[in-house]
Amino acid sequence: MEFESEAAAYEFYNEYSRRIGFGIRREYGNKSKKDGILTSRRFSCFKEGKRGDDKRDHLTKESRAETRTGCKARMVISLDRKIGKYKVVNLVFEHNHLLQPAGYVHMIRSHRHISESQASHIVLADASGLKPKDFHEYVSKQVGGIDIIGYTRQDHKNFLRTKRNNSLRYGEVGALLMYFKGQSENPSFFYDIQMDIEEQITNIFWADAQMINDYGYFGDVITFDTTYKTNKDYRPLGVFVRLNNFKQTVAHCCRMKQFLPFNGYLKLFSKQWVEKSQKQF
Secondary structure, eight states: OEESSHHHHHHHHHHHHHHHTOOEEEEEEEEOTTTOOEEEEEEEETTOSOOOOOOSOTTOSSOOOOOOOOOOOEEEEEEETTTTEEEEEEEEOOOSSOOOOTTTGGGSGGGOOOOHHHHHHHHHHHHTTOOHHHHHHHHHHHHTSTTTSSSOHHHHHHHHHHHHHHHIIIIIHHHHHHHHHHHTTSTTOEEEEEEOTTSOEEEEEEEOHHHHHHHHHHTTSOEEEOGGGGSTTOOOEEEEEEEOTTSOEEEEEEEEESOOOHHHHHHHHHHHHHHHHHHHO
């Protein structure tokens, strides 16, 4: 069996695995030191190998379910330079685990992919205000089933989140920080930014002078509103609000970016509001 390229071999074996009921992964590949051309590649079953020891926390009580079984099923290809094609040099069919039913194969990672046309439709649907759940159900019915669409609802959400995080990273963050810098000339304005280990912004918290003043008058009972997280930008925005004496909604502070459970929002609010109070007084 011969293939024009490594990608063609991968597509062939991946399609075979989809029909049989398993997924595949690209394993080791060898490249020529002279010209850098890939000379061999091994494609393995997605359950190949064993999970290593979790070094993050030895006190973890409930680890994630074991998914690897040390399966030896694989296909290995090698480049034949005489004809310029890849040949199959090793092929193992036997699996040491049960194969997936046809109704679940579409959920395996190697069989999930958002094509360029699907990506453009997702972006268009998002710009039109359609929720990911509703659009995914619509497309699934249109193509004849959820197992035919080629990606899951979570893939849909992850695609939108990645797209918006990239736009926030390269454009809107700079504008937002410039706005905060200008507002910080007012001693009553407060903002704080949290970053992850990769120096990427994860949380943004801010409160202006009017919010702080309203909190002093109407902050005895407040409501935490996260309905803004359902907007078209798909960015979670939490607002602490209350009604004033005219029954108008007033905001006390805002934070956005990363999802947290409710108690996480309260801890963040308490910590940063205390810091603001200490700086004021």
